[in-house]
Amino acid sequence: MATIKQVAKHANVSVATVSRVMNKSGYVSEEAKEAVEKAIAELNYAPNRVARSLYKKSSNLIGLIMPDITNPFFPQLARAIEDVANQHGYQVVLCNTDEQLEKEQTYLVALQTMHVDGLIITTNHSHNPNYETLDLPMVALDRIVKAGIDAVVSDGYEGGKLAADTLLQHGATRLAHIAGPDHLKTVKRRTEGFVEVAGEKLVGMTESTFTFKDALKASQELFDHAWPFDGIFAANDVIAAAVLQEAVRRDIRVPEELQVIGYDGIELGEMTSPPLTTIVQPIYEMGRLATERLLDLIEKKDTRPREMLLPVTLLERHTTKRKER
């Protein structure tokens, strides 16, 4: 790769002049400009971002810290983030923490020493002392790290209520629920909302992680102990898929005998049989918003509100009945 020095020599000007035309800063004669541009083209020059980083203390890199890209909720988020970052000339460094504090810690210093300009974090360790001392622009996504750190999340509480409402309105009278991991506050909200409106109608409830295996086990337990119920809300779509699978194994007809509603709106829900009714979070939108917010923070345009609570919607596919009346 050519350097600015070579370009300068080639164009018979100084490096300062080359820098000026690259950055459109300061005065430069038409003549010089043309010579430089010609040299740049001929040498196929592109400025060395590492050198620029060193001087400017800014790398146009953002760090993306998530539990596990393999969890089907995250790829869409990552995609959104990468899209808008890229549109603004930033690249993203991907980090999978498996929710382990130690990995998180290691990444944090790696990211810091490479001078990323900001961080997007999807993590639960609100108590992680690291984030407090860190003075990097950052925004939490789908999780709330702590007051004082920007966050974008969707309205799980409303989502839970919406799920219960829907089930009830579609004629269900005995409701069940599989909650998500207890330590995820944003997920817990879904359960709270659901329980709130389900009230007396709630006849069974258990908990599961977001892996399919665990979800299957939880489903089986629930069917064993709490059956019969005619409406069930799962804390995410993966769990809902497990419920569905277990239901067909038991020859329970969905939605005639049992209606099921998932949560998230990931593509998986489209692929089950029957296709899954679900509460959709605007996942891509969340990623987009978080990244735009981060970029604003980085560029010191610290304007918009600090926490964004996005609305959630019902997507009726075929695991709920067509609305009565």
Next chain:
Amino acid sequence: MATIKQVAKHANVSVATVSRVMNKSGYVSEEAKEAVEKAIAELNYAPNRVARSLYKKSSNLIGLIMPDITNPFFPQLARAIEDVANQHGYQVVLCNTDEQLEKEQTYLVALQTMHVDGLIITTNHSHNPNYETLDLPMVALDRIVKAGIDAVVSDGYEGGKLAADTLLQHGATRLAHIAGPDHLKTVKRRTEGFVEVAGEKLVGMTESTFTFKDALKASQELFDHAWPFDGIFAANDVIAAAVLQEAVRRDIRVPEELQVIGYDGIELGEMTSPPLTTIVQPIYEMGRLATERLLDLIEKKDTRPREMLLPVTLLERHTTKRKER
């Protein structure tokens, strides 16, 4: 963040000495070493990777170029890559190209100017002139870029044959197939293998992209035009899921009336009803191998073979019958 200069002052030595203890290079007295280590601890010093990059012309960054992380085949790959990269002190920057030559091009220069040490590419543009001129270590993954570039792929041809064999052995007599996009050579191999052993028994065949919507459309067409058949092989698991969904919509019992086999072995296959029998590629393994190979290339330990063809296995879940006899 503290700099090496501050550490030096704090420890009453020169920056050279600090550098020596950081890198365990050259001589340094026990005394000095201790003083430096103490200073490092006290100032919480971590060397600036940008500065180091500039001097060493190596960033400990690797670029990961893939079509779309949102496609369920890729997250596992990305995870594997990130895992082994991380174990070796490298970070990965994620790039989604949507298979667009132009985006690919843009990323390539961005990555190059930030001095990534190597590239892992999952792309089809074998004719992309960019890769030829680029002199960066790189390995192609799941795709073959061109002779001369390292690649790790799995044995699609054997996979296709295995699928046909299995269907036949399990009593199917009228075979159908939905192929993947024509421009993906590694995917085409699956079709070739399948067709090879299906022979006369092949009664219907069509083609689809890897999006679920398209796959559903293709399935419907196939059912409309080629029915009846009692065994079908889909070029990947997403297409297989579409076939499954369409089959239940038509009240075709799987596997009694129709056996289906997918390809890839992604988690989705576990979540369908019934769970999908599939040809599994060792996805994580492929990512791991590719990355290890890349790291070897980067570190000039250019030893192992240049192309790796990984074996594929049959995972019998419930869309095929239990073996007869």
Next chain:
DNA sequence: TTGTAAGCGTTATCAT
């Protein structure tokens, strides 16, 4: 064993 200083490729200040 240790320190001085050049150099990595930029940007920006300050003369001219």
Next chain:
DNA sequence: ATGATAACGCTTACAA
């Protein structure tokens, strides 16, 4: 309008 040059934080000859 342009060119020298210091500075960014590090590594590594080379000298001492």
